[in-house]
Amino acid sequence: MKLSSRLVALLTTLVMVPALLVGTSTQTAHAEGWQPKGGGVFNDPLADHAAKWRIVNHVDAAVANARKGSRIYISTYLMDARDSVDHLLRAHKRGVQVQMVLDGVYANNAQSRRLATAFNRDNRAKRKGTFKDGTLRRWGKDRSFVTYCQASCRGKIANNHSKFYVFTHTGTAKNVVMVSSSNLNRGGAEKGWNDLVTIKGRPKLVARFAQVHVEMSRDRPVPGESLRAWRVGPYFVRFYPKRSSGDPVIADLNKIKCYGATGGAGRNGRTVINVAMFAWYNERGFNIARKLVQLADRGCYLSMVYGAPGPELRKFLTDATKRNPRIKLWDSRLNLDLDEEYEIRVHNKFYLVQGHYGKDKSAYRVHTGTANWAEGTLHAGDENTINISNKGVWRQYMDNWDHIVKKGSRRVGTRIPASKQIGSRQFPRLSPDMAVGRPAVPQAQLKKKQDRQDDAQSQSQD
Structure with missing residues (x-):
């Protein structure tokens, strides 16, 4: 269902007037005046731990500095980084509204279920309608939730492969959009080269991401053309799937x-x-x-x-x-x-x-x-x-x-x-049990079936 112009206006108001969302006290993890770095952020899977996890840590820092009463919109395909989960739990506890749409197959694991347990405690599936800010009433008074899309959130098949991290207010920065090739997972940090771009001070851009996030949270095919495309200043965003022809x-x-x-x-x-x-x-x-x-x-x-x-x-x-x-x-x-x-x-x-x-x-x-x-x-x-x-x-x-x-x-x-060449100083050969992203304990020795599935998933990149 296409969102009404009234709802889009409400979403825009939500991100353009942070004073309505932000409390007077803020728990931050950085010095006063901190804000996320704008522009590109890149990891390096061949460097040290900090370089490998640079993108995930960048998102985590924004979560750690999200202001009380502000909102975070997240969509991701994989989610198993314990530190990221801990940061999100702490943000929710101090009054940040955390709204997450995750892939129902590849992001449904022990770590993400910690978030679902905390955020969905006051959810009521039968509750109808929306709050004034466009949030479905089913998500409860805290406006926080984790929903697992059973296929494509806005389509009929495949998966939720989107990866964006959006903040209405983090540190001293308002209306922040982060788009990345990386999930919040171990494989994305250690097994692949990835990028993330951060854009700040763009309330209309945040409103567009929020609009699509509401559609995704319903977890049902949208009628008609499902491609969403908008230009906001020097940025042009698209959200798939696309039902019509043409690439x-x-x-x-x-x-x-x-x-x-x-x-x-x-x-x-x-x-x-x-x-x-x-x-x-x-x-x-x-x-x-x-x-x-x-x-x-x-x-x-x-x-x-x-x-x-x-x-x-x-x-x-x-x-x-x-x-x-x-x-x-x-x-x-x-x-x-x-x-x-x-x-x-x-x-x-x-x-x-x-x-x-x-x-x-x-x-x-x-x-x-x-x-x-x-x-x-x-x-x-x-x-x-x-x-x-x-x-x-x-x-x-x-x-x-x-x-x-x-x-x-x-x-x-x-x-x-x-x-x-493999075996050179630049690319040293690893024994099978030391390969990048492999679990420290062989899977055959892991105690529970779910642990085996979660660990194998953590090695994924996509």
Whole structure:
């Protein structure tokens, strides 16, 4: 059901007038004046513990500093980080309204159920209607809840794969949106390269995320077209699934022109495209790959790093590098213990454009979010993406792309130098029981079946 204009206005009022939500006393975990860093945040699964957990810790810090009476909206596919759960429980205890929609299969575990037990204590399934702020009355007076979507929250099949963390007031920052490729889980921190972008001071953007979050919390297919798309300043957000035909990624790529870049953007007047993509396969994946290669054939520079491509698509991209010198390809997959599973790889889902995009001949753009380049992410599951036109954010993402390629990837189609071979100092070989993300105790020795399931899930990335 499409939300009424009155409800959208109420949601906007909710985030535009934080004084209505914020109490006078605040328990903070940081110095007075703290607020989350804006722009890009990136983890490094090949570095120390702090670097691995940088994204999760960034979200946790915002939760720890959420003001009494403020609200947090969360959607995530996986959720097993104990510290994150503890921060959310403490926030709820001090009067923060915490509203969470989680995937009913992959996020339903012992840790997330701790949240559900606390937040859902006053829930009443038969209670009808909504509060003035748009929250369903079924969630109780504390306005907090955890709901597990049984398939796609707003669709009929697949999963809730969205990942966003939204705060009406944290520290000294109001109306904060965080969009990430990372879940709040161990696998996201230790087994994949991930990104998160933080946007502050955007009440209308928060209201749009809140609007979709209300739809997701109902856990039923929305009638009509389920794609939601809005522009707020330099940001353009989309929420899937999409029932109608057409691919928004292809539509965006069609705006790229390979010549005419000015103002220092691009390279020698040509547009430059950089891609970091996790799952990339099937017909939709091929359509996007063909479009990218077509752009390179027209004169653009195209550099890509992949994490989980289909074998046919990997061959297609590899063959393209052999005939077009403007196309470069890197493989981020690292199998450090030489078993059947990759320990580390790119889990990002972003691409960058510098050059001629639409009418802008000096564009610096970041297109990121949760959607892999595969069919299900378009028409089946819940996903969220954001397109950003901002040179500073592009610079942060470009530096991270360079870091992934230099530190954690190997060039496809070239001889692998000794320094980047498995067993080298940079990529030391691990014994099977020491592999990144593996449990310290073999699963056969774990006492309970649920513990085994939860532990195996913690290794997941997606």
